[in-house]
Amino acid sequence: MKSRKTHSAKKHWQKQKWIVAVSILILTAVLLIAAFTWFPSKTPVNNAPDVPEGLKTLANHYMNVMHNLNSTQTKTSMASRLNPSYNQTDIFSWEQTKLTFANDPNGFFEDPTQILDSGKGICVQWSDVYVSACLSLGYQSRLVAAVDTTTWNYIHVWAEDYYNGTWVHVDPSDRVWNNPTRYQSWDWGGAIGSTVRVYSFEDGAYHDVTSSYSTH
Numbered sequence: 001m002k003s004r005k006t007h008s009a010k011k012h013w014q015k016q017k018w019i020v021a022v023s024i025l026i027l028t029a030v031l032l033i034a035a036f037t038w039f040p041s042k043t044p045v046n047n048a049p050d051v052p053e054g055l056k057t058l059a060n061h062y063m064n065v066m067h068n069l070n071s072t073q074t075k076t077s078m079a080s081r082l083n084p085s086y087n088q089t090d091i092f093s094w095e096q097t098k099l100t101f102a103n104d105p106n107g108f109f110e111d112p113t114q115i116l117d118s119g120k121g122i123c124v125q126w127s128d129v130y131v132s133a134c135l136s137l138g139y140q141s142r143l144v145a146a147v148d149t150t151t152w153n154y155i156h157v158w159a160e161d162y163y164n165g166t167w168v169h170v171d172p173s174d175r176v177w178n179n180p181t182r183y184q185s186w187d188w189g190g191a192i193g194s195t196v197r198v199y200s201f202e203d204g205a206y207h208d209v210t211s212s213y214s215t216h
Contacts, residue, residue: 058199066142066143069112074132075132087139091139096172099119099125108120108124124154127158127172139161140162141161142159142167142202143158144199144200145198147197147198169213193210197210198210198214
């Protein structure tokens with residue numbers, strides 16, 4: 001009797017271990033599916049097929065900028081300049097008191113603390129500071145650029161925030177929040193979706209977000 005009970009208990013324990021293992025596998029699969037559903041996909045430059053060299057150069061540059069903005073050192077420095085209770089719209093308003101728009105890009109910086117110390121910048125500098133401030137307070141934010149695909153030079157730079165479950169357009173230098181079709185009235189806006197593409201840049205990845213800004 002003792003050996004039968006022992007054998008039965010062993011079988012029961014093995015069955016329990018099998019159930020636990022299957023449950024862990026199912027949970028892992030659910031979490032992976034949720035991750036792909038909830039967060040936007042990323043395209044590493046070096047792994048994307050048939051990427052033009054001009055786009056590679058541009059993307060690598062802005063991903064390097066994002067790498068600096070996302071570094072512990074930069075986030076710590078930026079956080080010391082901010083009220084820790086600020087949300088994304090507070091940061092948007094705060095920046096308007098810190099920078100002046102200047103048309104001459106000579107001597108401009110891409111490090112947000114240097115930009116703030118200079119007190120001026122064009123769209124790139126305004127966007128760098130805004131994204132950096134958001135990242136320093138734990139908000140998901142990234143740089144976005146409208147790009148001329150004939151030269152692979154940027155035309156305009158702004159930001160996006162991951163806000164209430166979606167990416168929201170933020171143009172700090174133009175003082176506009178969530179109006180992605182506003183560029184249609186600009187001289188290059190009609191070319192969005194053809195010779196002008198829009199790309200977002202994060203730390204180590206980029207992707208094409210033209211459809212968010214095109215009316216075609």
